Amino acid sequence: MRNTNKIEQAYQLAKERYAELGVDTDAAIALMKEVNISLHCWQTDDVGGCEVKHGELSGGIQATGNYPGKASNIDEMRADLEKVLSLLPGKQRLNLHAIYGDFRGEVVDRDEIEAKHFQSWIDWCKTQGIGMDFNATCFSHDRAADGFTLSSKNEENRQFWVEHVKRCRAISAEIGKQLGTPCVHNTWIPDGTKDTPVDRNAYRTLLKKSLDEAMEIKYPKEHMKDAVESKLFGIGVESMTVGSHDFYLGYAIKNDILICLDNGHFHPTEQVGDKISSVLQFVDELLLHVTRPVRWDSDHVVTLNEDVQLIASEIIRNDFLNRVNIGLDFFDASINRIGAYVIGTRAAMKAFLIAALEPTKDLVKLEESGKNFERLAMLEELKTMPFSAVWDYYCLQEGVPVGAGYIADIQKYEEEVLSKRQ
Ligand code: RNT
Ligand code: ZN
Secondary structure, eight states: OHHHHHHHHHHHHHHHHHHHTTOOHHHHHHHGGGOOOEEEGGGTTTTOOOOSSOOOOOSSOOOOOOOSOOOOSHHHHHHHHHHHHHTSSSOOEEEEEGGGOOOTTOOOOTTTOOGGGGHHHHHHHHHHTOOEEEEOOOSSSGGGTTSOSTTOSSHHHHHHHHHHHHHHHHHHHHHHHHHTSOEEEEEOOOOEESSOOSOHHHHHHHHHHHHHHHTOSOOOTTTEEEEEEOOSOBTTBOSEESSOHHHHHHHHHHHTOEEEEETTSSOTTOOHHHHHHHHTTTOSOEEEEEOEEESEEEEEOOOSOHHHHHHHHHHHHTTOTTTEEEEEOOOOOSSOHHHHHHHHHHHHHHHHHHHHTSOHHHHHHHHHTTOHHHHHHHHHHHHTSSHHHHHHHHHHHHTSOOGGGHHHHHHHHHHHTGGGOO
16 A cells, blocks of 8 residues: 555656656556557467477577476466466557467468467457467478578479468458457568578569469458568578568568568667658558567567667657557567566567657757757656656556566466476
8 A cells, every 4th residue: 555655656746747848647658558569479488389290490580598487388378478468557469470379289281270270369369358460480390491481492382381371361360350450460481591692583583472472362451461571681591581671671562561670680780760760651551570689680588778769769759559560579588488578568668658758849849940959968868757657657557566566476476387387
């Protein structure tokens, strides 16, 4: 009780300080209703999946670490995700990869999957009252062993992956239809070469052809939306990635679909936050994979850093929340996995709340009148405004642990549930 009072008192003081800058803290909190982050299911089990014939993780991505307690079946995944959801304010979505179907002991290859294999996930989302997004899984499979999928010169393999993506899109449409909120289907492929290739053009021509084939059937936008995810390089794929940013940006614009920007997929000095207002001049919507690259596309847990802050600020400043679908993409196997989700999702949400607490109009006025010292000064001062009092109050209102309070909850879950797993 005493704590609750302190949080409310701190909020009142913070509210007054922000009001002096013309910022309405209640409105900022209200805006958080529209920030619905899609939780990538693959942090539960280090991108393992539920297939009976389980392929080793491949495609130039890596989950490093062997912290005990990872989920090893759908029930454990759902229990973990429910724990995560219970520790987050606001409403999230689920982002599922195709390898996480409910296959019930049956060997179902990627070119055989159907909506029925995902029905129990759809039902689970219904019970949680959340939407769902979906991804084709074009890696960790024999037919991707040579490093090529949709751009493969092996026609049998190429067609196999086209069929997989086709099916994933049909499944996505069914998901969106049943849940009453569009399902974003993202296609990312690992295709590329370790060393300098000669026939770059042929691979890109094949990728374009495969995407055209896989996306031939159009679905209503209320049911599903297509996204394609670009990348600069992966481990073992350092010299050329077929699905580069130029390739997919062109493809997305030409075909009126979404481009997915993963902030681990660019040169380290490039900022995805800067790309948003460029790309949205030419496509209706974006998908984001918010992550934290450390020296490479390492997919560390998201923290509240300047990259994420710029992404959130650009979205809020320009009122782009209804054009940007926000997903997370990290997989850290070296720490408590539920903790990883909660830290990463909360960090991304904090970035949005901070963005919503900016007196943007006044800053633009300074900028337009050439008062650049004043602009920089205000941007610096804003960094140390009493944001945490607003965040804590938001968490309190939402009935989730305030501040570091979630640590104890996760420790308890580890003791009671995770430590008992094999
Ligand atoms: C890989 C891409 C891709 C994957 C997931 C598992 O570099 O970022 O989004 O991380 O599909
Ligand atoms: Zn990604």
